Amino acid sequence: MKPLNISPLYLDIREGIKSRPGRFGLSLFAMTIGMAVLTALIALLLGLEARSQQLSEELGTNVIAILPKPSNHKQPLKPSHAHLLRANYPGARVSAVRRSRAHTPGTDRSLVVIASESELVNIRQWKMIKGRFFDELDIQLRKRHVVVTEALHKSWRWDVGATILLRNTPFLIIGVVSSDDSALAGEYGDSRLTTGEQAVFVPLTVESHWDDQVVSEASIDALYMRPANNMAAEEILPGLKNLLSQPGMDLQNLSWIIPATLIENVKQMQTTIGLTVGAIAILCLILGGTTLTSLLVANVRDRISEIGLRRALGATEMDIAILFIAEGCVATVAAGILGPLFVHLVLVQKIGILSRLPLELGAHTVFLPLLFSVLLGILFSFWPAISAARISPAEALRSE
Amino acid sequence: MIPAPKTAPILEFKNVSKAYSNGDSTQKVLHGVNLSVYPGDFCAITGPSGSGKSTFLNLCALLDEPSAGEIFFNDQATSGLTESALSMLRKKNVGMVFQQYCLLPYRSVLENVLFRFRYLEVDKAEALRMAKYALAKVGMSSFLDKPTHLLSGGEMQRVGIARAIALKPRLLVADEPTGNLDSSAAKQVMRCLNDLGQQEDIAILLVTHNESLLDYASRHLRCKDGNLIEHETA
Ligand SMILES: Nc1ncnc2c1ncn2[C@@H]1O[C@H](COP(=O)(O)OP(=O)(O)OP(=O)(O)O)[C@@H](O)[C@H]1O
Numbered sequence: 111m112k113p114l115n116i117s118p119l120y121l122d123i124r125e126g127i128k129s130r131p132g133r134f135g136l137s138l139f140a141m142t143i144g145m146a147v148l149t150a151l152i153a154l155l156l157g158l159e160a161r162s163q164q165l166s167e168e169l170g171t172n173v174i175a176i177l178p179k180p181s182n183h184k185q186p187l188k189p190s191h192a193h194l195l196r197a198n199y200p201g202a203r204v205s206a207v208r209r210s211r212a213h214t215p216g217t218d219r220s221l222v223v224i225a226s227e228s229e230l231v232n233i234r235q236w237k238m239i240k241g242r243f244f245d246e247l248d249i250q251l252r253k254r255h256v257v258v259t260e261a262l263h264k265s266w267r268w269d270v271g272a273t274i275l276l277r278n279t280p281f282l283i284i285g286v287v288s289s290d291d292s293a294l295a296g297e298y299g300d301s302r303l304t305t306g307e308q309a310v311f312v313p314l315t316v317e318s319h320w321d322d323q324v325v326s327e328a329s330i331d332a333l334y335m336r337p338a339n340n341m342a343a344e345e346i347l348p349g350l351k352n353l354l355s356q357p358g359m360d361l362q363n364l365s366w367i368i369p370a371t372l373i374e375n376v377k378q379m380q381t382t383i384g385l386t387v388g389a390i391a392i393l394c395l396i397l398g399g400t401t402l403t404s405l406l407v408a409n410v411r412d413r414i415s416e417i418g419l420r421r422a423l424g425a426t427e428m429d430i431a432i433l434f435i436a437e438g439c440v441a442t443v444a445a446g447i448l449g450p451l452f453v454h455l456v457l458v459q460k461i462g463i464l465s466r467l468p469l470e471l472g473a474h475t476v477f478l479p480l481l482f483s484v485l486l487g488i489l490f491s492f493w494p495a496i497s498a499a500r501i502s503p504a505e506a507l508r509s510e
Numbered sequence: 511m512i513p514a515p516k517t518a519p520i521l522e523f524k525n526v527s528k529a530y531s532n533g534d535s536t537q538k539v540l541h542g543v544n545l546s547v548y549p550g551d552f553c554a555i556t557g558p559s560g561s562g563k564s565t566f567l568n569l570c571a572l573l574d575e576p577s578a579g580e581i582f583f584n585d586q587a588t589s590g591l592t593e594s595a596l597s598m599l600r601k602k603n604v605g606m607v608f609q610q611y612c613l614l615p616y617r618s619v620l621e622n623v624l625f626r627f628r629y630l631e632v633d634k635a636e637a638l639r640m641a642k643y644a645l646a647k648v649g650m651s652s653f654l655d656k657p658t659h660l661l662s663g664g665e666m667q668r669v670g671i672a673r674a675i676a677l678k679p680r681l682l683v684a685d686e687p688t689g690n691l692d693s694s695a696a697k698q699v700m701r702c703l704n705d706l707g708q709q710e711d712i713a714i715l716l717v718t719h720n721e722s723l724l725d726y727a728s729r730h731l732r733c734k735d736g737n738l739i740e741h742e743t744a
């Protein structure tokens with residue numbers, strides 16, 4: 111005895127699909143590609159959204175970073191500009207930053223040394239894990255104090271109270287800071303804004319005997335500023351630009367970066383990707399959908415007497431409509447499972463350029479395509495289903 | 511003579527008319543039909559092509575609605591009923607047999623008969639029992655797992671009949687069920703229907719062009735000029 115079936119819906123659907131496997135396959139194929147592209151699109155847009163969030167958090171809310179343009183070989187920024195900003199924007203926190211590199215004896219690694227003023231930690235809104243950041247007094251007294259990153263604290267067991275050597279100069283560790291900024295280092299950030307994991311912070315005023323290259327004490331690499339709480343970075347930016355472009359300051363070639371600038375780049379990327387990838391997804395889905403509709407229309411025509419039989423056996427118009435809508439949904443939902451599955455498998459493998467894109471996989475990339483596929487199934491099978499339901503049973507049986 | 515009514519009629523036509531309108535012209539197919547069908551009646555309907563036999567059967571099976579008049583099914587007026595109420599009445603009480611059998615080709619004999627319960631809520635085991643009983647009645651018990659497209663015409667029609675009677679109907683309508691069969695297969699089908707009608711007290715309405723099959727019926731209705739005329743049976 112074969113397993114008993116009182117013809118539940120799935121048996122009906124299986125028959126409908128079996129009757130035109132070629133067209134069903136074509137429709138499924140196009141839909142699956144469409145759904146895969148759609149899944150990638152969702153993952154990418156969500157990833158970019160998260161990335162822009164992360165970027166603005168890592169730069170610090172309401173922070174203005176002023177850097178020379180990369181093409182600028184002169185080092186136009188000077189510590190005095192920091193004083194100028196402080197004088198003109200009372201209540202603002204300002205810090206000049208100079209980057210250099212140093213070898214530490216006993217390791218073959220070279221560290222990034224960030225020489226800054228005491229406010230940097232407050233501007234960037236970094237958390238102190240241990241100890242403290244250097245203060246005004248350290249700056250004035252040119253103390254050889256150093257603050258290390260959490261990564262160094264963990265991997266090299268550098269702790270508060272220990273002394274480290276930057277080349278030959280001993281420095282006392284006074285604090286451990288959490289300064290994670292991996293997103294800023296990435297594609298949409300600005301590497302000049304990053305500190306990285308292997309970084310130490312020293313007072314700006316300490317002479318840099320650790321760098322092989324001659325570092326001019328008179329110039330700095332960047333200025334960071336956080337306006338007083340009642341002022342927004344966007345609002346004071348024009349005034350700030352005016353201030354630093356006065357004649358004789360020689361400061362034309364500067365990049366001005368605020369969280370909104372970083373986000374702007376990502377948003378532009380989102381729009382571009384949304385439009386291009388979205389168009390591809392929509393094209394594939396429309397192609398698959400119209401194939402599906404024509405498949406169902408042909409199915410309805412072929413199965414008129416079956417529709418008549420069903421009506422004779424008590425099926426209502428609704429039952430008939432549901433039958434064809436369910437058939438349509440099987441194709442789209444199958445695509446809504448296969449497409450995302452394919453994307454997830456490929457992305458988990460981290461192949462090629464996909465691994466460099468900020469893609470975010472999760473419940474969204476599973477359930478959104480699935481939900482969408484159900485809606486598409488209903489959309490593209492609605493018309494054939496309604497036309498099937500409208501056929502009067504007497505006429506359907508007449509066409510035997 | 512018309513047999514004296516033993517019970518209430520299962521189906522009653524009162525002044526029923528049916529017209530089809532195509533565009534601006536209307537075609538009157540049936541007009542003023544008055545008729546009562548009782549449980550156990552085996553009515554054979556004959557008449558020229560296009561005279562309205564199929565139209566009449568569709569009205570009987572509640573698949574279509576009359577243009578005028580009233581059809582009573584089991585003493586219940588059907589004109590005011592909703593689509594779902596008509597479906598309900600039809601699926602519980604009416605069995606249908608078709609000239610082209612209307613079997614689902616990919617399914618076995620048993621599955622085709624079980625299809626009778628597709629839109630009913632029936633316990634699976636119970637449905638299986640009824641389907642097998644119906645197949646036994648038409649002598650098809652040995653073909654349960656055979657795909658229907660491999661059957662002969664007569665066998666297919668017996669499966670069609672088994673499907674129609676799997677849930678014991680009050681009324682069985684059959685539109686030229688023997689139209690595609692040779693005379694011996696046709697006679698077998700008629701005998702089968704005749705037995706069923708008598709044993710199960712089912713009212714049967716059957717359209718046929720074959721005058722030689724009229725002997726199996728208890729009543730003979732002739733469809734002519736938009737009406738059904740009762741003929742004396744031999
Ligand atoms: N849906 C419809 N629309 C318009 N006209 C119809 C429709 N159904 C049937 N007719 C017409 O009604 C008339 C009766 O048709 P019906 O099918 O009832 O005849 P019949 O007696 O069953 O004929 P046959 O013996 O050839 O099967 C025919 O002239 C047919 O053209």
Ligand SMILES: [Mg+2]
Pocket residue numbers: 563564565685
């Ligand atoms: Mg006919």
